[in-house]
Amino acid sequence: MMTGDNPGLSADTSRRTFLTAVTAGGVLGLAGCVGGDDDSDSDSSSGGNGGEDELTGSIRISGSSTVFPVAQAVANDFTENVHPQTDYNLSKDGSGGGFRNVFIPGDSGINNASRPIKDSELQDCQDNGIDPIEFQIAQDALTVVVNNDADWVDEMEVSTIGEIWSPETAPETWADVNSDWPDQEFNLFGAATTSGTFDYFTERVVGEEDSIRDDYEGTERDDQIAAGVAGDDAAFGYLPFAYYVSNPDQVKAVSIVEDGGEAVEPSLAAAQSGEYPLARPLFFYVNNNKLADSQTLQEFVRYYIEQSGEEFVADQIGYVPSSEDQVQSNLDTLEEQL
């Protein structure tokens, strides 16, 4: 399409050719682009029945960053291997953030949460005509971490941790809490306020919901918590077990003592048996209207429930999988809804 080295007329022709080619491509590109939009399926959360065996449609999932890895693995498997005509759209908004911004307005079919739905959120759902269905899947062993070089502490009381993070006491240095500890200022890392982990932590450890000191570094990106703690001797943080166990040499996990009992290291076994004080259940909530309308969503919820009892949840991610009884009871709840 480009002419040779003859000057004069051919040079102009080559430019003209160039111009023509570019314009032609451009105009048709524009046409093609405009033409694409009426192919996309209309409603993003409902799924049609493209035929008896072929489920189609898109599943929108929002919510917790803690549950995110499980949801992603399940959704990926479902849309790639089980029903290849479907696809998913998964976001990490935090349990509270997901409820507020996506689930309650009716934009997502499923909201993951690392703590139970709040009464106010339930009320908002019902005001919007949504009756969320709760499914409890998996368990997390919330891990409290310090820097690898922090050799002065191996175990802590739940109440001590609460004291460190509480806005009323908010001690400046480690020594303020325990005189055996060094006189270094705290460098705190934790979950952002949109996060269910934050809600659980404040309620369970600090003692009052939403009550936390304001000079900590909060983030929705749990991997940054471990990285942050690894970078400073005097650092102190909490994060979901999955983000600790994937790189256990990065930071040191603190064993937890409750009410003078035994110091329990965070582990899946301890969480499952109930010994670990900071074991917490993980949930997902389903929009009942979307469930009734979409067979794709129904199949996905069923798949999600079943898969949350599988080994990969423990081996690949780091949470306690649902027990068989739990899976069964979830399936029963699902059947009742349908």
Add this chain to the structure above:
Amino acid sequence: MATESETLHQSRRFRLSHIKGKLFEAVLVVATLVGLVALVMLFGFMFVDAVSPGSASAEWYLLFFATLVGPMSAFTLYSRRHPAVRGANARASAAVFGGLALSLAAFVVLRAMSPYGPLTYVITVGGLPLSVVAYGRYTEETYFIGPAVVLATLLAIVWTLGSEVLLSPILDATFELGVQLLGGLPVLGSVPVPVDRGHTVTAIAVGVPTLVAASSLLRRRRSTDRLLVVLAVFALSTAGTTGLNGLLRPYLETVPAWMAYGGVIGTPVIGTLALVVSRRRGLRSGVVAAGAAVVGTALVAVVALTLSVDPRLLVVLSLGVGVPTVYVVGRTVLTDRDGQVGVVGPFVIIGGILLGAYIDQSLSVTGPDTWVTPTLLVESWDGLFPTEAGAYPSTVGSVMIVGLMALMAFPVGTGAAIYLEEYAPDSGWQGKLAGVIELNIANLAGVPSVVYGLLGLALFQNVLDFAPGLVFSASATLGFLILPIVIVSAQEALRSVPDSLREASYGMGASRWQTVRSVVLPEAVPGILTGTILALGRAIGETAPLIVIAVATATSSAPEGLFSSGAALPLRLFSASANFDPAYRTGVVAALAIVLLVLMLTMNAIAIIIRNRYQ
């Protein structure tokens, strides 16, 4: 004198200032080197992490050098001494690699969107303006072809989509506004408006175009062909009310998919081929060439079908790569004696890669333990297993977003630059306005990209009430971002066209538009394209505005159309760096970074090549 100069050279002050000068130069060299070292470190570290060159065996390196690097360097050295060969090599490489890149981009976008929609539009938007041009040539009234083609293109788009899609909301809004305004008046407000919305829409959609066509065409001269045109307008506008789309799609969907791909890609390619060939050698040769291309592609498809291979990609490649390559190679071989060897250049590279891969497989040489694998480029994301992670949906999303953005920003930017350089007067209120516009553009170029994100958020989500994070919103937001850059570089390109050319054109009686279109623009287009491509390279890497307009960071499939949720490669990188598994954070992200860097370097290289080739 001799003694003085001896003293001069021996004097301490001279020696000190000499040392000072050398020291200063050394400092400057160090400063320059810092920048270069930073660049090398950046690329080096990421390359090592993504590709781990240290893990490849010596045999692999030997193979690499023997099959790829060796022949390529030999060829480059040879072509350096023969400019004709270099020219031919450049043309052939452009055809092969450029065609490959564009074909792949088109293929993935069509695969994501389904080709039937674009095919419908290609038929109508291609067909209608072409018939207008043909009619103009036939009646020899060529001076109205310009605006008529633009009008025909717009009408084709509207009619395919369905004019009622546009008219209904406008009509509704007007009615509501009218009711609100008139409701205040005592008498008129209580009169019910006995108008059926549906029929009004149809009446407007059909009546307006037909009446306009009738009045303008039949006014001065009535003849059968003009009457036929008016009837055609009537028929098209009627069908176009609900949308030609709806009429044509059912028929088009009976066509097998590979033919649809062929139609969408083939129409511009074969059309351009026909135009180019017919300009050089006459209409018949053009038609013959086009026919040969169609037959060749059909053959490829038939062969693929008999071998039970999916013909779609092959059809696209044979049209997008095969046709230009055959044309370039054929022309060079036939016309350019000295440069014939040059066309071998790109094939040396491709052949080397294929040969190396074949030997690698059959002898199982240990290659580098790289994260940049085909899986990364072709599969979709897997959150659990880093080796299975793929960025295909994000890549397609990026291609769509950047492609649409280019289509939006390039015409508007070039148009604005043409106005400011060619049309705007230097004095008077219009001159002042042009000055204000130029100042404004300079300011816009410095605004941070997050602020453009806020503009996109406010415009698309709040005002227009779109869903968050659509491909269209992302393209428009990024389009606003690069608009100042495009305008400034287009202005520079237009300024570099010597005034003597313009004066000569005016002297021959051409109007301003004729001058711009035929004299100035062809000279300036390479410069404009260079600037636009550099701006595109920057836009590919923009992340912050996309985050602000809430483009999803985790999607499983490529966007299906303009108004579906977007995805972008840098966003994928950003979210992968937050994955709980550290292998993602170091391996996959490094690989994605390398992919982005390669894309950016390629676009820079293309821009530089265009600049060097045409200036």
Add this chain to the structure above:
Amino acid sequence: MSQKDETGLSSLERSEFIRRKERLYRRLLAGCALLTIAVTVGIVLSLSGQALTFFESVSPVDFLTGQDWSPLSNEPSYGVLPLVSGTLVVVVGSAVVALPIGLGAAIYLSEYANPRVRAVVKPMLEILAGIPTVVYGYFALVYLTPILRNGFSLPVLPEFVTDPLPVVSEFTLVVPGLVPDINTFNALSASIVVGVMIIPMVSSISEDALSAVPDSLREAAYGLGSTKFDVSTKVVVPAATSGIVSSYVLALSRAIGETMIVVMAAGESPRIPTVPNVFDNFTESIETMTVAMVNIAQAESLGETVAYESMFAIGLTLFGLTLTMNYIAERISRRYREEY
């Protein structure tokens, strides 16, 4: 053009149709140019609209002078000072990196380098400007911070040479860590990388300004017996001041608006800088205005809340800042501009 076309006009007159066509094209092109004004108007309207709503809930005084930025906590406070000082820290850091190096490279390329070196080095520096900022941010977080903390050692030879010949494996290049106390998320890495990113802006524009100084000035100085050092520093650079200063200001305004590098590498703790020990500010994590905006955008996408509106208020502040800097650049360059 034929002698008499079908409309019966004489050959030098354009037909009404063509005149109308010309006018139409002119208007269309003017429309394209006016669109840019529409963009600015759009930016100003969207920013100030939401910002005004925001200022109904939070007083501008509190916003501009408050020292606490925590929009997403249950007792939110919207003081922008920590964000502004975070931005300032990054800008100062990147200026320290980019301005000397950029100017040095510019002087070298225009005065000392031979044309072949120039033809290679200048495009290479331009590449620095085109690298996507996410990649820079990733580089700062994953490579630069550990290097600053622990140093690095580079094996000079690859594995397949050292394995068969163990004698040569001892050659490694070791660089010690410069700032061992540095936090994982810190302002220093981000500032350095932002500085590297804006080097090409300084060097390209300054080099153009330096090259534009006419040779007659240089010749005159040489004629008076100056050394090359004198010519460069006392004649050429002062003559090109306006271009150099405007390149500085442009680069800095780019640094102000930089988002992704800081998001990935500098963390998110809004803090007021500590005055006595200035360097500490760089080893800690900070939050800039742009990072705050991105964080809110990720958390609050619905649009009814005060936090969402605060994003626009910060945007307005940023916009005002960059506009002011552009204006200053314009004035300075006009004032110092030498006409040759």
